[in-house]
Structure formats: structure tokens, C-alpha cells
Amino acid sequence: MVEVSIIGGSGYTGGELLRILSNHPKVEIRYVTSRKLDGVPVTKIHKNLKGMEPLENLTFKNIPPEDIDSDIVFCATPHGVSMKIVPTLYEKDVRIIDLSGDYRFEDIEIYEKWYGIKHTGKLDAVYGLPEIHRESIKRAKLVANPGCFPTGAILLLTPLVKEDIVEENIVIDSKTGVSGAGISPTDTTHFPNINENVIPYKITSHRHTPEIEKELKKLSNRDIKVFFTPHLVPITRGILTTAHVFLREEIDKEGLIEIYRKFYRRDPFIRIFEEDIPSLTGVRGTNFCDIAIEVDKNRRAVLVSAIDNLVKGASGQGVQNMNIMMGFDEREGLWFGGLAP
Ligand SMILES: NC(=O)C1=CN([C@@H]2O[C@H](COP(=O)(O)OP(=O)(O)OC[C@H]3O[C@@H](n4cnc5c(N)ncnc54)[C@H](OP(=O)(O)O)[C@@H]3O)[C@@H](O)[C@H]2O)C=CC1
Numbered sequence: 001m002v003e004v005s006i007i008g009g010s011g012y013t014g015g016e017l018l019r020i021l022s023n024h025p026k027v028e029i030r031y032v033t034s035r036k037l038d039g040v041p042v043t044k045i046h047k048n049l050k051g052m053e054p055l056e057n058l059t060f061k062n063i064p065p066e067d068i069d070s071d072i073v074f075c076a077t078p079h080g081v082s083m084k085i086v087p088t089l090y091e092k093d094v095r096i097i098d099l100s101g102d103y104r105f106e107d108i109e110i111y112e113k114w115y116g117i118k119h120t121g122k123l124d125a126v127y128g129l130p131e132i133h134r135e136s137i138k139r140a141k142l143v144a145n146p147g148c149f150p151t152g153a154i155l156l157l158t159p160l161v162k163e164d165i166v167e168e169n170i171v172i173d174s175k176t177g178v179s180g181a182g183i184s185p186t187d188t189t190h191f192p193n194i195n196e197n198v199i200p201y202k203i204t205s206h207r208h209t210p211e212i213e214k215e216l217k218k219l220s221n222r223d224i225k226v227f228f229t230p231h232l233v234p235i236t237r238g239i240l241t242t243a244h245v246f247l248r249e250e251i252d253k254e255g256l257i258e259i260y261r262k263f264y265r266r267d268p269f270i271r272i273f274e275e276d277i278p279s280l281t282g283v284r285g286t287n288f289c290d291i292a293i294e295v296d297k298n299r300r301a302v303l304v305s306a307i308d309n310l311v312k313g314a315s316g317q318g319v320q321n322m323n324i325m326m327g328f329d330e331r332e333g334l335w336f337g338g339l340a341p
């Protein structure tokens with residue numbers, strides 16, 4: 001059995017980690033931290049998990065990172081907070097999976113520019129997108145779990161960028177559910193503001209732009225430029241991403257699907273659709289990323305992906321990374337279908 005702890009267990013991704021890990025046959029949950037809820041049963045906050053046997057006697061603990069000893073520690077904490085916790089864990093005999101953006105950039109200057117905060121210092125970390133970096137994840141001490149939008153976008157674009165058949169400018173449009181904003185309500189997420197509404201935000205300045213761009217650049221000989229715009233939509237979970245690219249050579253839909261199938265042939269969580277269209281109910285609660293591709297007579301390829309932001313976009317992907325780090329089957333604890341309709 002692997003001992004696992006969660007720092008920041010009272011939030012949305014913390015709750016999802018508990019849901020997935022409590023069904024994982026090779027995991028024992030040790031500590032789940034919260035600053036405010038010391039001694040409170042975890043199922044009092046995460047009510048969907050009531051009665052789940054391994055969680056029944058588990059309570060939140062307000063303990064510092066130096067007191068956490070486990071094989072794996074998940075940090076489900078906000079950016080700016082993880083960078084204060086991870087260095088302490090890094091000194092210990094634990095392996096870390098950080099869900100925040102703090103260790104996703106090799107270049108700290110880019111991080112500081114886009115996040116607007118000073119970093120506490122670089123540590124060796126592997127960008128935790130298993131379909132692209134599986135080999136390095138196996139050996140990693142610290143995994144920087146990707147952002148939710150970058151997960152859907154990078155998986156959608158990698159095969160074409162790697163084949164070097166797309167023009168440099170890539171336009172990406174995403175729609176996200178409100179749980180992406182975390183558990184604390186804001187004016188924007190207040191029900192009358194978001195209900196029956198669609199709100200574009202950070203239209204040309206979202207911090208996931210450089211994250212997507214740096215990963216795609218690594219795969220390409222060209223100077224890839226990403227133009228990304230997110231929209232908040234009145235749903236709880238899910239990210240639907242549409243990318244528009246122009247192909248450098250004539251290639252039909254079947255040819256494109258062939259490229260995707262070949263690229264993702266070893267990846268159980270990638271589903272390539274030929275006829276169906278990805279939808280959010282089709283991935284809700286799952287670790288799948290569903291992908292569809294169309295191309296028009298002007299060499300414009302329109303690519304669509306769907307993920308659950310809290311699963312493949314965060315906690316599920318974190319557990320997938322843990323499975324790889326521990327040498328387990330990647331699907332362990334994650335092999336379940338969606339909730340459609
Ligand atoms: N929500 C999503 O869809 C996704 C989120 N992420 C990232 O995952 C991380 C967690 O997100 P999410 O679960 O949504 O966030 P929430 O706001 O829902 O939860 C954050 C958690 O962090 C804890 N926390 C906050 N500040 C501190 C602090 N100073 N010290 C210790 N613990 C602290 C809170 O616990 P308490 O107040 O009880 O101590 C809470 O449990 C973030 O970095 C987010 O960007 C990544 C991909 C997708």
C-alpha cells in the first residue's frame with residue numbers, strides 16, 4: 001500500500017482527490033490538512049463521500065508540512081501557497097504532486113510576469129502531462145500537475161504540432177464550468193451573475209496562455225504563438241475547448257484522425273471520435289479527454305476537446321501521475337465512465 005496525504009483537502013480538488021483515492025485499491029490516506037477545520041470529519045465537508053468506509057474516521061488536521069510523512073503528498077493549494085509548502089516537503093523523503101501553477105514553468109521570469117507574484121525559488125519538477133512526459137514522471141520527485149485549460153488544449157494540439165503541419169498562430173477558445181474557480185464564491189460566480197449567462201474573461205491575458213505555448217514550443221521547430229480566450233459558462237464541471245489551426249499541407253479528416261490515433265495509441269484516457277462530438281456530460285466525473293477533428297476546404301482544422309476540469313484537469317490527472325510514479329497501472333482507481341445524460 002502507498003501512503004498518501006493531501007494538503008488543502010477542504011477545497012474542490014481536495015474533495016475530488018478523496019473521492020478517487022478512497023476507491024483506489026493500493027492507497028491508504030494518512031493526513032488531509034485544513035487550516036480552519038482541524039478535527040472536523042472530512043465527510044462533513046465533502047458530503048458526497050458520506051458512508052465511504054475508508055473515509056469514515058478521517059478528520060482534517062491543521063498540521064505543517066514538516067510533520068507530514070507519506071510516500072506521496074498532493075498539494076491542492078492555491079498558487080503562491082504551494083511554493084511556500086513544497087520546499088519543506090522537497091527536503092523530506094516524500095514525492096510531491098502539486099496541483100497549482102507554481103512549478104509548471106522552467107523559466108521563473110515567465111511565471112512571475114504572468115502570475116504577478118515573486119517566486120520563492122526554482123526546484124526540479126516534471127510537467128505532469130502523462131501522455132507527453134510519461135518517462136520523466138516515473139522518476140520525478142516533484143510533479144507539477146498541469147492547469148485545467150492547458151490539459152485540454154495541449155492534448156488537443158500536440159499531435160499536429162509534433163508533425164509540424166500547422167501554421168504558427170493557434171487560436172484557442174475554451175468554456176469552463178464554475179468549479180474551476182475553486183470553492184470560495186466571488187461576484188462573478190454569484191448565481192444571478194452566472195446563471196443563464198456566458199462571461200468571457202482575461203480575453204487576451206489569461207495565465208494559461210504561456211503554459212500552453214511553452215509546452216507546444218518544445219514539440220515544434222516553429223515559433224508557435226497561442227491566442228487563448230476562456231469563457232465562464234453556467235455549469236459546475238467541465239472544459240470544452242475549440243482550437244482553430246491552419247494546415248501547412250492538404251490533409252483530409254481521415255488523415256488527421258490517423259495521426260491522432262497513432263500518437264495516442266498507448267494512452268487509455270484519450271478517446272478520439274470519428275463521428276461523435278465531444279460533450280461535457282460524456283466526460284463528467286471521468287479522467288477521459290475526448291477529441292474530435294474536422295477540416296474544411298481552406299485547410300482550417302477545427303479541433304475540439306472535452307475534459308472534466310476537476311478530474312483530467314486536476315485530481316484525476318494527479319492520481320494518474322501517482323500511478324506512473326509508483327509503477328502501478330495508469331488506470332488504477334480511475335477506470336470509470338461518465339454520467340451522461
Ligand atoms: N478547480 C479546478 O478546476 C482546478 C484547480 N487547480 C489548482 O488546484 C489548486 C486547488 O484548487 P481548488 O481545489 O479549486 O481550490 P479551493 O479554493 O477549492 O481549495 C483550496 C484549498 O487550499 C487550502 N488553502 C488555502 N490557502 C492556504 C494556505 N495559505 N495554507 C494552506 N492551505 C491553504 C484551503 O484550505 P483551508 O482554507 O481549509 O485551510 C483549501 O482546502 C489551485 O492551485 C488551483 O489553481 C488546477 C486545475 C483545476
Ligand SMILES: CC(=O)N[C@@H](CCC(=O)OP(=O)(O)O)C(=O)O
Binds near residue numbers: 149
Ligand atoms: C473558472 C475559473 O476561474 N477557472 C480558473 C482556472 C484556473 C485554475 O484552476 O488554475 P490552474 O489550472 O492554473 O491551477 C481561472 O481561469 O483562473
